[in-house]
Amino acid sequence: NAGVTQTPKFRILKIGQSMTLQCAQDMNHNYMYWYRQDPGMGLKLIYYSVGAGITDKGEVPNGYNVSRSTTEDFPLRLELAAPSQTSVYFCASSYGAGEQFFGPGTRLTVL
């Protein structure tokens, strides 16, 4: 199993551009999560999903959108990128309320 995979690993965006961060898991986990980690800080929850078609906001959802059409994939969409969205983005998945397994992260810089 590859576990949780994220693409791309790195990305530089200009202010106002849009992009989608990809996340996939092959563990048949029903719950998936998106976090961001700013320099020197802990992770903060952006959005999460409890199954295909069901998503909910986390602590810092503004400026992001998500969708969950399959069990395996949980993309995170950034519309109109801003410098404040410069961060490292982590996707995680879990089976129910069990341990969350994290991907390797996507490092995003908005200039």
Added chain:
Amino acid sequence: GQQLNQSPQSMFIQEGEDVSMNCTSSSIFNTWLWYKQDPGEGPVLLIALYKAGELTSNGRLTAQFGITRKDSFLNISASIPSDVGIYFCAGQLRAIQGAQKLVFGQGTRLTINP
């Protein structure tokens, strides 16, 4: 929103020393978790605590869930070079349909001098 205060922010120790770090919150959590993050990677779960007062070990790591449910500590005994990294505490909140939202501390960066 909830915040976790983790201390110390960084530690510089000699190999073989014991390490202690803690986490406090103004809110009650029903579950406390401790993670380790290596450079360029996502966090990995070390220990999970589910009951107030619980003391749990995982090899050289020991963690406790405070009686008030507002704090937790992590101890590492006889540190070795591979212990280097950033350690995070996290409190767990129940969300829709049983999902678990995690609230993270700011992290403790551990550096070991050989």
